[in-house]
Amino acid sequence: MNKIVNQGQLEAPTVDALVDLLNRSGVPTTDVTEIKGRARTVAIESKLWGKAAAVASRHHVRWSAVWGEHRPPEIYVTAALAGVNGHLLLRTTVPDVGGELPSQTPYYPAANRPERYLHDMFGVRRFTDQPDVFLDERRWMRHQAWKADQHPLLKSFPVAGKPLDETPPDCEYVFVPAEGEGVYEIPVGPVHAGIIEPGHFRFNAMGEDILSLEQHLGYVHKGIEKLAEGRDVHGLARLAARVSGDSTVAHSWAACQACENAADVTVPKRGLAIRAILAERERIANHLGDIGACCNDVGFPFALVQFGRLRELWQRQNATVFGHRFMMDVVTPGGVTRDISPEHVTLLRDGIAQLRRELDELLPLLFEYPSLQDRLRTTGILSLETARRIGAVGYVARASGECWDLRRDAPYAPYDKVTVKVPHSVEGDVAGRVHVRGEEIYVSLDLLDSFLLQLPTGAIKTDFHPVKAACSGIGLVEGWRGEIVSYVALDAHGKVSRYFPRDPSWLTWPALEALIGGVIVPDFPLCNKSVNGSYSGHDL
Amino acid sequence: MFDVLRKSLKTGCLTEKLPVRDEAVSKAGTACQKEIARVFGKSMAVRMVDAGSCNGCELEMHAVNNGFYDIERFGIHFVASPRHADMLLVTGPVSRHMQAALKRTYDATPSPKLVIAMGDCAACGGEFGVSYASCGAVSNVIPVDAVVPGCPPTPLQLLEGILTALRRR
Ligand code: SF4
Numbered sequence: 001m002n003k004i005v006n007q008g009q010l011e012a013p014t015v016d017a018l019v020d021l022l023n024r025s026g027v028p029t030t031d032v033t034e035i036k037g038r039a040r041t042v043a044i045e046s047k048l049w050g051k052a053a054a055v056a057s058r059h060h061v062r063w064s065a066v067w068g069e070h071r072p073p074e075i076y077v078t079a080a081l082a083g084v085n086g087h088l089l090l091r092t093t094v095p096d097v098g099g100e101l102p103s104q105t106p107y108y109p110a111a112n113r114p115e116r117y118l119h120d121m122f123g124v125r126r127f128t129d130q131p132d133v134f135l136d137e138r139r140w141m142r143h144q145a146w147k148a149d150q151h152p153l154l155k156s157f158p159v160a161g162k163p164l165d166e167t168p169p170d171c172e173y174v175f176v177p178a179e180g181e182g183v184y185e186i187p188v189g190p191v192h193a194g195i196i197e198p199g200h201f202r203f204n205a206m207g208e209d210i211l212s213l214e215q216h217l218g219y220v221h222k223g224i225e226k227l228a229e230g231r232d233v234h235g236l237a238r239l240a241a242r243v244s245g246d247s248t249v250a251h252s253w254a255a256c257q258a259c260e261n262a263a264d265v266t267v268p269k270r271g272l273a274i275r276a277i278l279a280e281r282e283r284i285a286n287h288l289g290d291i292g293a294c295c296n297d298v299g300f301p302f303a304l305v306q307f308g309r310l311r312e313l314w315q316r317q318n319a320t321v322f323g324h325r326f327m328m329d330v331v332t333p334g335g336v337t338r339d340i341s342p343e344h345v346t347l348l349r350d351g352i353a354q355l356r357r358e359l360d361e362l363l364p365l366l367f368e369y370p371s372l373q374d375r376l377r378t379t380g381i382l383s384l385e386t387a388r389r390i391g392a393v394g395y396v397a398r399a400s401g402e403c404w405d406l407r408r409d410a411p412y413a414p415y416d417k418v419t420v421k422v423p424h425s426v427e428g429d430v431a432g433r434v435h436v437r438g439e440e441i442y443v444s445l446d447l448l449d450s451f452l453l454q455l456p457t458g459a460i461k462t463d464f465h466p467v468k469a470a471c472s473g474i475g476l477v478e479g480w481r482g483e484i485v486s487y488v489a490l491d492a493h494g495k496v497s498r499y500f501p502r503d504p505s506w507l508t509w510p511a512l513e514a515l516i517g518g519v520i521v522p523d524f525p526l527c528n529k530s531v532n533g534s535y536s537g538h539d540l
Numbered sequence: 541m542f543d544v545l546r547k548s549l550k551t552g553c554l555t556e557k558l559p560v561r562d563e564a565v566s567k568a569g570t571a572c573q574k575e576i577a578r579v580f581g582k583s584m585a586v587r588m589v590d591a592g593s594c595n596g597c598e599l600e601m602h603a604v605n606n607g608f609y610d611i612e613r614f615g616i617h618f619v620a621s622p623r624h625a626d627m628l629l630v631t632g633p634v635s636r637h638m639q640a641a642l643k644r645t646y647d648a649t650p651s652p653k654l655v656i657a658m659g660d661c662a663a664c665g666g667e668f669g670v671s672y673a674s675c676g677a678v679s680n681v682i683p684v685d686a687v688v689p690g691c692p693p694t695p696l697q698l699l700e701g702i703l704t705a706l707r708r709r
Contacts, residue, residue, distance in 0.1 A: 145636035161672020169640035193620035219637045220592045223673030245596025308606035
């Protein structure tokens with residue numbers, strides 16, 4: 001493994017080069033300075049929305065996110081595109097009644113669900129002028145809790161909504177039907193068999209083989225974006241910490257980074273270093289848990305016990321040093337709430353050394369255990385081509401050779417002062433994903449060591465001074481699942497007028513659909529675990 | 541194969557080696573075991589339902605099954621179907637999209653059944669409360685026997701919460 005260095009994203013242009021390309025290809029751009037942060041924003045005409053995507057996709061630019069913001073009488077729509085050195089934000093406006101946009105989905109399959117979500121929440125309809133393209137007209141996030149002509153993220157929609165006493169189950173969602181002799185459907189969920197979040201999977205199978213899978217998500221939609229509106233930045237940070245519990249640090253960091261960029265608040269160096277320590281610890285905890293769980297899914301409980309043990313010890317150290325097993329609410333606007341004492345630096349470094357020793361013993365054992373590898377190898381293959389086509393991110397993409405990592409590509413402090421190695425594999429199978437995550441633990445351990453050794457002195461946070469005028473900012477953080485994009489707009493009183501967190505799961509759930517064809521039904525839990533999309537982070 | 545055995549032997553029995561805190565775990569666990577004997581017979585089957593959680597509570601549910609807590613030794617095990625369950629362990633504010641599924645799961649669980657609302661969200665709506673998308677506390681949707689506050693509750697708090705619920709029976 002790790003023989004061929006295949007870094008697809010290196011073919012993408014820089015952000016500035018992309019803007020030039022757009023201008024030269026008949027998509028005139030105007031620079032917008034409103035959104036603060038480490039991304040360039042350009043406005044384009046709404047009728048060129050699809051064309052801009054066509055130009056970008058021809059040049060290996062990755063599609064990352066789209067979101068709306070209601071500023072009556074308009075909806076501001078922003079899409080994030082990733083070039084080799086960071087993000088370009090494309091912005092346009094449409095009327096808030098009857099607004100429509102040319103779809104970017106024909107050029108970027110990753111845009112499909114987010115565009116349907118945009119319609120559910122804002123009523124922005126998409127269309128295409130491509131005669132041979134079929135656009136999925138189905139709703140995505142909306143089940144039965146609000147009506148088709150209601151759009152919860154419009155300012156006129158009250159946060160309380162007009163719910164029925166009992167929201168009926170969503171039985172009418174139409175799945176792509178299975179046809180052919182011997183083909184049958186397996187419906188699974190929303191309540192699954194294991195200890196796992198809810199969602200619905202519809203399989204088409206023949207004998208033991210899965211022909212296709214269709215996901216129906218949205219079950220844990222709890223209105224996070226709407227709830228954020230009107231909160232102050234501290235209230236927002238608490239909410240962001242609960243977008244996806246396993247990524248509490250990463251989401252709080254992204255949201256706080258967006259607020260800090262918007263309001264021009266500079267976090268002290270020590271605060272930033274501690275944030276990175278928290279984030280790397282979160283990455284390690286999740287990788288440990290999932291490596292054990294993947295192996296357990298093929299009947300190798302030894303790994304579950306051993307990695308569960310390492311994870312528990314790791315979390316106990318979190319509780320000792322940061323006061324919480326998941327380090328929830330430690331990242332706060334302006335910095336962090338907990339400092340690390342010199343004794344705790346020693347304690348953490350001992351923990352790192354111990355974990356490294358344990359992994360030196362355990363990981364080779366897993367990687368070389370024939371009956372385990374026999375089950376993990378060639379199972380659930382996501383080819384490089386597919387990973388690139390669907391715009392996957394995180395370890396799911398890296399295990400297929402597509403090596404995006406914001407910590408290296410567009411480093412934010414304190415990653416701008418260190419070298420971040422990005423492990424990858426070319427196999428794209430479950431074994432590859434498990435392997436890459438094992439390697440990533442080592443990278444994180446090295447990073448932790450260097451952050452702890454060179455912990456800057458000084459304050460851990462600064463006051464988040466009140467803002468004087470409406471402002472907005474972007475947060476970009478590499479969580480353990482992959483890239484998180486977080487957009488925050490504050491009004492003139494410093495209250496949140498828009499919060500949009502884009503969990504990497506939006507870009508990895510489709511990978512699960514893509515890699516499952518031909519896999520046998522009993523291997524679905526294994527493949528699902530190896531991708532491990534967040535339901536909550538996606539459903540919001 | 542031998543490497544696996546060697547590592548297993550070297551690791552030893554985690555559930556015995558534990559420091560101070562674990563006494564609380566054994567105490568709560570043993571007390572649970574007694575109550576389970578009284579209420580349900582020998583063991584208690586738990587069906588978890590995530591009704592809208594952020595997934596933090598689920599992670600701690602996994603933790604009570606790790607070698608350190610090993611909740612099965614007290615006769616508590618997690619099952620796949622509500623039809624086999626004595627207890628529902630519910631997390632999250634109940635999202636409106638999960639309301640029907642939670643009710644159906646409740647109805648599918650045979651009596652006598654216990655319902656525990658785990659975590660601040662399940663207990664009172666937590667950070668999410670009641671909105672167009674959320675019904676808030678679990679007790680707004682199905683009868684609840686006990687709540688375990690915390691965000692998320694630690695494995696020990698969860699075990700103690702289960703004990704409280706059992707004692708009320
Ligand atoms: S109580 Fe906390 S950890 Fe549990 S679901 Fe709610 S926010 Fe997540």
